[in-house]
Amino acid sequence: MKFSLDAIDRRFVYLLILIALVVPLALEVHLTPAPMKSAKKFFDIIEQVKPEKGKFVLLVFDFGPNSKAENFPQSEVVVEHLLRRRIPFAIYSQYLQAEPLLESIPAGVAARLSKEKPAESWEYGKDWVNLGFRVGGALFIQGLVRSERMAEVLKKDARGNDITSLPLFDGVTSIKSISVLAQFSSLTGTLETILQFFQSSEYRPPLLHGCTSITIPAAYVFMNSGQMSGLLEGVAGAASYSALLYGEYPGREPDRSTLMMTGLGVAHLVVIALVLLGNLAAWLSSRRKV
Amino acid sequence: MTALSTWTILNILVGGIATLAIFSFLIKENSFYRFFEHLYIGIAAGFGIILPIKNFLWPKILEPMMGMDIVQFPDGTYSQEYNPLLLLYVAPILFGLLFYTIYSTRFSWMAKLVIGLLLGASGGMAFEGFFNYVIPQLEGSFKPLIVFDGASIDLMQSFNNALFVFTLLSVMYYFFFSFQLTPGKKISRVLVGVSASGRWLMMVCFGAYFGSTVMARMALLVERLQFLLTDWSAAIYAAAAQLGAHLGVA
Numbered sequence: 001m002k003f004s005l006d007a008i009d010r011r012f013v014y015l016l017i018l019i020a021l022v023v024p025l026a027l028e029v030h031l032t033p034a035p036m037k038s039a040k041k042f043f044d045i046i047e048q049v050k051p052e053k054g055k056f057v058l059l060v061f062d063f064g065p066n067s068k069a070e071n072f073p074q075s076e077v078v079v080e081h082l083l084r085r086r087i088p089f090a091i092y093s094q095y096l097q098a099e100p101l102l103e104s105i106p107a108g109v110a111a112r113l114s115k116e117k118p119a120e121s122w123e124y125g126k127d128w129v130n131l132g133f134r135v136g137g138a139l140f141i142q143g144l145v146r147s148e149r150m151a152e153v154l155k156k157d158a159r160g161n162d163i164t165s166l167p168l169f170d171g172v173t174s175i176k177s178i179s180v181l182a183q184f185s186s187l188t189g190t191l192e193t194i195l196q197f198f199q200s201s202e203y204r205p206p207l208l209h210g211c212t213s214i215t216i217p218a219a220y221v222f223m224n225s226g227q228m229s230g231l232l233e234g235v236a237g238a239a240s241y242s243a244l245l246y247g248e249y250p251g252r253e254p255d256r257s258t259l260m261m262t263g264l265g266v267a268h269l270v271v272i273a274l275v276l277l278g279n280l281a282a283w284l285s286s287r288r289k290v
Numbered sequence: 291m292t293a294l295s296t297w298t299i300l301n302i303l304v305g306g307i308a309t310l311a312i313f314s315f316l317i318k319e320n321s322f323y324r325f326f327e328h329l330y331i332g333i334a335a336g337f338g339i340i341l342p343i344k345n346f347l348w349p350k351i352l353e354p355m356m357g358m359d360i361v362q363f364p365d366g367t368y369s370q371e372y373n374p375l376l377l378l379y380v381a382p383i384l385f386g387l388l389f390y391t392i393y394s395t396r397f398s399w400m401a402k403l404v405i406g407l408l409l410g411a412s413g414g415m416a417f418e419g420f421f422n423y424v425i426p427q428l429e430g431s432f433k434p435l436i437v438f439d440g441a442s443i444d445l446m447q448s449f450n451n452a453l454f455v456f457t458l459l460s461v462m463y464y465f466f467f468s469f470q471l472t473p474g475k476k477i478s479r480v481l482v483g484v485s486a487s488g489r490w491l492m493m494v495c496f497g498a499y500f501g502s503t504v505m506a507r508m509a510l511l512v513e514r515l516q517f518l519l520t521d522w523s524a525a526i527y528a529a530a531a532q533l534g535a536h537l538g539v540a
Contacts, residue, residue, distance in 0.1 A: 014316050021512050025519055069513030070506065096341040097334065135346040138415055156349070196419030213506035217498050224454075225430030234502075235509045256516065263512045264505070271504060 020270040024263040031262045033239035042230030043244045054171025057089040060183040064097025067186030073238035073257035074210035075184045079109045088168045092131035099133045125166040132158030141197045145175045184210035294528045306522035464488030
């Protein structure tokens with residue numbers, strides 16, 4: 001059978017990509033990710049937050065299985081950063097498929113940190129609170145930002161505890177108690193809801209965002225306008241953030257983001273090579289026709 | 291490695307099989323793939339119904355309305371008094387249920403009342419949201435073409451701003467002020483060039499979108515591969531060990 005560049009079976013391309021991804025993963029190669037300005041801005045804002053009574057960081061996990069690959073490592077590194085710095089945070093979601101992750105991500109990171117530092121412990125209710133999936137989207141946000149007593153709007157956490165009984169909410173009053181707002185999502189609609197409504201006439205918490213690769217160009221619009229103060233761009237953003245965490249806490253265990261990024265880097269090289277090869281094949285074929 | 295419970299092992303094993311089933315589509319369309327595709331859609335749809343009931347309707351509306359969140363202590367006292375005003379929740383619930391009259395020819399006009407209210411409320415909210423969303427972007431578009439860094443000029447930032455402003459104007463010109471190039475009608479070459487630049491710059495943007503889409507798809511794949519290589523293979527090993535122990539094989 002005669003081999004032709006412009007008639008390569010697509011399954012051969014899939015196989016090449018598979019090999020490119022599997023080899024770094026199987027060999028557990030962790031290459032240092034490239035530093036990213038937007039991730040550094042995200043990191044710096046979390047670094048500037050001081051653990052204060054009556055203040056907390058609000059995380060919004062608006063992602064489910066469809067974008068877990070990118071949003072999960074991002075949320076993991078940010079949760080880790082907050083837990084290490086003992087900055088209390090609450091998590092909620094506007095997206096119902098995120099519900100199981102609201103519980104598993106902070107619990108998993110806290111368990112990992114407890115293993116790393118056996119003398120320290122992180123407690124639910126004091127270090128973090130899961131507010132669960134909240135229906136209503138914009139209506140819920142409007143109720144929250146207009147309230148002078150946030151606990152009255154939130155009422156209970158996802159575990160059924162009264163919000164007022166949780167130490168994290170001691171001294172928490174209005175939207176001004178939210179020092180930073182960070183949202184992780186592949187859904188531009190949920191980000192737009194936050195951009196449109198998460199502000200009162202007097203205060204708008206700095207907004208940080210973790211997006212998937214597809215929505216990077218759209219997210220940059222908000223970075224440019226100053227509506228967003230920091231951005232994690234897909235797995236690359238998570239890996240860059242992870243590298244910054246290594247700088248700050250050298251003893252930490254490697255996480256999945258740098259491994260994923262190494263695999264992705266190799267696969268991107270293969271894709272670039274295939275694009276060049278495809279163009280070469282098209283050029284050769286057009287020359288033959290002439 | 292920590293010992294996995296049988297339930298966790300089963301969960302991971304099914305997850306791995308589902309992943310392979312979905313990827314089998316890459317070879318060709320098959321019933322194995324079709325089954326798991328339907329399963330995923332079914333689960334997602336089920337979540338959509340159950341979670342709002344479990345997280346909102348039951349604990350926040352129905353339970354307090356029926357006084358089911360009031361606990362009686364052993365001394366006969368109650369955790370809280372029943373608030374009869376909660377029965378007012380019935381009114382919006384009944385009003386919302388009018389949505390379903392759309393299935394009746396005779397009563398479908400009632401659904402229009404709910405739809406009208408929703409449209410009005412959404413319109414009002416969109417009006418508020420629009421300003422919060424768009425005005426900062428308009429403000430952000432006004433950039434200085436020459437940026438000073440102390441006494442000197444920041445050439446890179448100045449170039450970036452100039453490129454931004456040129457892109458903004460040329461793309462806007464392409465959409466809003468383009469004129470048909472009809473024979474005999476003279477159109478400035480500069481304007482034609484600006485319009486063409488707008489198109490080309492949009493092409494660059496679409497290229498960036500396409501590239502990032504490929505990147506995102508690959509990220510999904512790498513996460514699944516990582517799952518198969520670590521979690522799934524560990525679960526297979528654990529399942530084999532548990533089965534061996536059960537059968538008394540060393």
